[in-house]
Amino acid sequence: MRLAEAWRVASDALRANRMRSLLTMLGVIIGVASVVLLVAIGTGTKQTVEQQVEGLGSNLLLVVPGRLDVGSAPAVSPLTLQDVDAVGRVVGDPGRVAVTVASGATVRAGTRQDFTTVQGVLETTPAVFARDVARGRYLSRSDVDTGRRVAILGDSVARILFPDREAVGQQINVAGVRFRVIGVFAPLGQSLGVDRDDEVHIPVTAAQRLYGTQRVDAIAVKAPDRERIDELGERIVAELNGRHPGTEFSAVTQEQILGVLGDILGILTGVLAAIAGISLLVGGVGVSNIMLVSVRERTREIGLRKAVGARPRDIGVQFLLEAVLLTAIGGLTGMALGVGGALLVAAVSPIPAAVTWWSLALAFSVSAAVGIVFGVVPAQRAARLDPVVALRAE
Amino acid sequence: MSRDPRPADRGGRAGAVPAIEAVDVSRTYQLDGVSVPALRGVTLTVPAGDYVALIGPSGSGKSTLMHLLGGLDRPTAGRLVIDGRVVGGLSAPELARLRNQTIGFVFQAFHLLPRTSAVENVALPLVYRGVGARERRERAAAMLGRVGLGHRLDHRPNQLSGGEQQRVAIARALVTDPTVLLADEPTGNLDSTTGAAVLELLEQLNTESGVALVMVTHDAEVAARARRRIAMRDGVIVADSDAGPATGGAGPGGGPAEGGAGS
Numbered sequence: 001m002r003l004a005e006a007w008r009v010a011s012d013a014l015r016a017n018r019m020r021s022l023l024t025m026l027g028v029i030i031g032v033a034s035v036v037l038l039v040a041i042g043t044g045t046k047q048t049v050e051q052q053v054e055g056l057g058s059n060l061l062l063v064v065p066g067r068l069d070v071g072s073a074p075a076v077s078p079l080t081l082q083d084v085d086a087v088g089r090v091v092g093d094p095g096r097v098a099v100t101v102a103s104g105a106t107v108r109a110g111t112r113q114d115f116t117t118v119q120g121v122l123e124t125t126p127a128v129f130a131r132d133v134a135r136g137r138y139l140s141r142s143d144v145d146t147g148r149r150v151a152i153l154g155d156s157v158a159r160i161l162f163p164d165r166e167a168v169g170q171q172i173n174v175a176g177v178r179f180r181v182i183g184v185f186a187p188l189g190q191s192l193g194v195d196r197d198d199e200v201h202i203p204v205t206a207a208q209r210l211y212g213t214q215r216v217d218a219i220a221v222k223a224p225d226r227e228r229i230d231e232l233g234e235r236i237v238a239e240l241n242g243r244h245p246g247t248e249f250s251a252v253t254q255e256q257i258l259g260v261l262g263d264i265l266g267i268l269t270g271v272l273a274a275i276a277g278i279s280l281l282v283g284g285v286g287v288s289n290i291m292l293v294s295v296r297e298r299t300r301e302i303g304l305r306k307a308v309g310a311r312p313r314d315i316g317v318q319f320l321l322e323a324v325l326l327t328a329i330g331g332l333t334g335m336a337l338g339v340g341g342a343l344l345v346a347a348v349s350p351i352p353a354a355v356t357w358w359s360l361a362l363a364f365s366v367s368a369a370v371g372i373v374f375g376v377v378p379a380q381r382a383a384r385l386d387p388v389v390a391l392r393a394e
Numbered sequence: 395m396s397r398d399p400r401p402a403d404r405g406g407r408a409g410a411v412p413a414i415e416a417v418d419v420s421r422t423y424q425l426d427g428v429s430v431p432a433l434r435g436v437t438l439t440v441p442a443g444d445y446v447a448l449i450g451p452s453g454s455g456k457s458t459l460m461h462l463l464g465g466l467d468r469p470t471a472g473r474l475v476i477d478g479r480v481v482g483g484l485s486a487p488e489l490a491r492l493r494n495q496t497i498g499f500v501f502q503a504f505h506l507l508p509r510t511s512a513v514e515n516v517a518l519p520l521v522y523r524g525v526g527a528r529e530r531r532e533r534a535a536a537m538l539g540r541v542g543l544g545h546r547l548d549h550r551p552n553q554l555s556g557g558e559q560q561r562v563a564i565a566r567a568l569v570t571d572p573t574v575l576l577a578d579e580p581t582g583n584l585d586s587t588t589g590a591a592v593l594e595l596l597e598q599l600n601t602e603s604g605v606a607l608v609m610v611t612h613d614a615e616v617a618a619r620a621r622r623r624i625a626m627r628d629g630v631i632v633a634d635s636d637a638g639p640a641t642g643g644a645g646p647g648g649g650p651a652e653g654g655a656g657s
């Protein structure tokens with residue numbers, strides 16, 4: 001019953017000073033809303049990236065020059081098609097080895113044009129990466145061997161160049177050279193604001209001639225079995241080291257890529273949440289401040305309550321409850337705003353946002369804890385007031 | 395005594411436990427490192443059901459004494475016993491409980507909670523006694539009826555006149571059935587007509603329910619109506635109509651104590 005009274009008094013006090021309560025809550029509202037929103041964006045981004053990496057296909061081993069870790073710049077590749085053959089021998093099946101040599105290029109068809117990524121690849125690509133052709137066909141062995149000028153278009157490129165015609169069978173012009181369209185990829189859609197259908201595949205041999213180079217940017221291997229994937233990577237790196245003394249190579253698995261990306265995004269999310277947490281803390285200081293004002297304003301009331309039998313604890317609980325109520329209402333409002341903001345961001349922008357239960361639970365408990373932590377001092381001050389002095393207060 | 399029709403002796407002095415007993419009680423305030431002795435050795439017994447008027451010039455220590463008698467404050471020296479309990483040994487929560495159960499306060503400034511209905515104001519002491527909401531309201535409403543405000547239950551303080559506000563405060567003081575009602579200048583903020591009515595109410599409650607009434611007043615006429623008058627000056631009792639000449643002269647030398655009550 002005393003607790004019910006404390007509850008009633010606390011909520012009455014907040015209602016009696018609506019504007020002040022709202023302004024005080026604002027810090028907590030903003031803090032909680034930004035924690036929820038930023039964690040949602042961080043989580044959503046991480047999920048999207050993970051799905052994308054996993055969607056590449058399973059048992060994938062990526063072989064690149066240089067070291068693949070946070071912050072290392074991509075080296076100019078010394079890899080050639082001879083190295084690719086060597087890797088194929090190490091793997092024991094050339095059909096499991098894919099390559100890419102990529103460059104941005106303008107692609108034209110009649111008066112229409114599109115600047116896109118043109119990738120030189122092997123006919124093995126669909127077997128290594130999960131990539132489906134919707135219409136026409138993919139590259140054949142002989143396309144690659146003869147450097148035939150044929151191309152498979154990403155869905156977006158096909159739509160841009162041939163909005164009202166079937167693309168397969170048409171001629172296109174890549175960086176001044178004529179190619180024939182033999183296929184169109186099944187659409188992948190957007191992720192993180194990047195159009196994944198904005199690319200063109202041509203035979204790696206044709207691409208090297210087009211760009212005037214012998215290089216291959218990266219080699220991808222679909223390992224025959226999952227257990228020995230690390231060992232296979234080591235053997236491939238050893239082979240390449242033997243062929244290019246003094247150059248470093250790395251073979252990384254999807255798990256390693258996911259691990260690195262996860263670390264980066266995790267740190268990013270943590271930093272964002274911490275920044276948002278600071279505003280929650282500032283909000284808490286505001287709560288503390290306004291509670292001290294509230295105690296001062298109601299000094300006579302405190303004196304009277306003590307005179308009629310309120311124990312110090314009754315008074316303390318009353319003010320602590322008021323502080324917790326402030327931050328809890330602020331927290332709930334902030335949660336609603338954060339969730340609404342996340343839904344809005346996910347709906348109208350390419351940034352993915354995934355609201356997680358743990359972030360809501362965390363934000364709410366933190367805001368309630370802020371109320372307790374920052375309400376304790378004012379509540380104690382109220383509880384310890386000398387009733388005689390309090391009754392005399394102006 | 396011909397003007398006092400009430401039974402002067404309601405068992406209090408016949409050997410029963412006195413409501414309040416103060417023996418050589420002192421209260422010294424510390425003000426910026428300076429000691430201010432507000433009470434300097436006060437000895438006083440308030441029997442159950444008594445009606446005491448406390449008079450004396452401003453600053454003589456009347457309010458300080460009232461706070462001590464009500465367990466709102468603790469003496470810095472001396473022995474104070476309220477309802478059989480020694481105040482010096484009680485913790486803050488124990489003292490709060492003692493106030494809740496045995497004391498009712500009425501202040502000059504009413505001290506009603508704003509934005510709170512009359513009945514809820516009256517029920518407040520019952521909240522801290524752990525009484526349920528329904529019973530609280532019933533008892534508070536009944537008490538408001540006794541002070542003549544049965545028709546004002548849900549009015550807020552700012553919707554009541556000064557006299558009505560003080561009646562609400564009196565109802566609040568008595569809703570717990572206390573042993574002692576301590577009223578510090580209860581009519582000080584009221585005009586004389588309203589003040590007289592409030593005074594009559596207090597006296598009536600004193601008679602009917604047997605609650606001891608200790609009242610600070612500046613009005614000699616008011617003091618004269620009390621069964622007993624105690625005069626203070628500079629933190630000591632200079633006259634007590636009960637103690638006779640022994641306490642330093644209830645006679646002509648007793649100062650302001652005897653104003654108009656020439657028994």
Ligand SMILES: Nc1ncnc2c1ncn2[C@@H]1O[C@H](COP(=O)(O)OP(=O)(O)O)[C@@H](O)[C@H]1O
Pocket residue numbers: 423424425430431432450451452453454455456457458459
């Ligand atoms: N909290 C306090 N701190 C310091 N001095 C006080 C305090 N309260 C009262 N006094 C002093 O104690 C003396 C008695 O005060 P009080 O009991 O209020 O007198 P009265 O009620 O008779 O006017 C006065 O001199 C007053 O200034």
Ligand SMILES: [Mg+2]
Pocket residue numbers: 456457458578
């Ligand atoms: Mg006074």
